[in-house]
Amino acid sequence: MSFKKYGLDLLSVVALGIGSIVGAGIFALLGQVIVYAGEWTYLSFAIGGVIAMLCGYSYAKLAGAYPGSGGLTDYFHIAYPKKWMSGTLTIIYWLASAVSVCMMAKSFGIYINDLLPKDIQGALFINSFAVVLIVALGFLNMLSSGDVGKTETVLVAVKLGILVLLIAAAFYGFVSHGASYPVHHLPVSFKQFMTSVGITFFAYAGFGVITNAAADVKNPKLTIARAIYWTLTIVILLYISLAFVVLANMPMASLLKNANTAVALVAEQILGKAGYVLIYGAAIIAFMTGISATFFSIFRISQALAQDGVLPRFYERPFLGKGSWGNLLTIGVTAWATAAFDFSAIVNFSSAAFLVSYLAVFGANWLLREKTKANPPLVIGGFLMMLFVLVGFLFSLS
Secondary structure (H helix, E strand, C coil), rough: CCCCCCCCCCHHHHHHHHHCCCHHHHHHHHHHHHHHHHHHHHHHHHHHHHHHHHHHHHHHHHHHHCCCCHHHHHHHHHHHCCCHHHHHHHHHHHHHHHHHHHHHHHHHHHHHHHCHHHHHCHHHHHHHHHHHHHHHHHHHHHHCCHHHHHHHHHHHHHHHHHHHHHHHHHHHHHHHHHHCCCCCCCCCCHHHHHHHHHHHHHHHHHHHHHHHHHHCCCCCHHHHHHHHHHHHHHHHHHHHHHHHHHHHHHHHHHHHHHHHHHHHHHHHHHCHHHHHHHHHHHHHHHHHHHHHHHHHHHHHHHHHHHCCCCCCCHHCEECCCCEEEEHHHHHHHHHHHHHCCCCHHHHHHHHHHHHHHHHHHHHHHHHCCHHHCHHHHHHHHHHHHHHHHHHHHHHHCC
């Protein structure tokens, strides 16, 4: 995929970021976080959001100083001169992004499977729909040579419009009818809470794709920073609002049973069958835009790694349209992993990998702070917070 020179404006880059983030984070992970954190869900999303914003600060500083299309790949290459280190860190991030595609595709399969008659639902249909989506969007990303920004902006606007409608209806009903907020008596241990924080950060992690557009915008130092902060602010408010909508309208017993489709069930309860259909439509758009935006990132990263000699040269050898043979392999392996692993394993691996990768972003900003003009307390504070979350998350998985 390629853009014409300076083919993206601030709105298009924000749409690209939201499209990458608001997918599984809303339609699958929200219920998972509530199951782990109960009424501590708000705090979990707030902590994850603060850490993401601090990480976004480092990303913005790096993108302003080094406005290339490689994004994180460029930062690691410059900050960590030894190829084995920069290459390893970039591959970890690349794998984390690829696994996030697996999760979004798996979530898509779960939602579509839920629409089928009960007697034929199952893992076969979940995996089949997921694999078809990966292959279709992977090939579309290789074939596309136009400006994806306008399309992404329209799709993200539709998706956000549906979610805002649900939130507004829920708040109106809660206030006007004097609805009582259900008490969720769910014991939450420190281990469970740290698991939820690790997952909530993963729900924000897609914002890194914004820096891959640095070479395609005017004044990247200002535009990329604004895009990151606007994107994360919108998503933080969206997550916390939707957490309230679900917690205020769904008993814990139902949440435990229907965690992956909690938002759709609440929409049906508030808006009727039309709400259920709308949320399913928004979910399908979310998974498609999220996977498309992530493919945009990992295809560019793999090309940069191939040019740097970290990945084999066939990752930049032309195959189809703007794609490469390496892109084809990435699509195939991603499709296989989606079918081979269950949802929880995919989420846990990707969460840990993103935490490690983004710790390295703080490290890169610190090492390059004379060039990036970063504020040391913000970099150190963000690094320590993320390190604490990573250690706690790994502990929670043991």
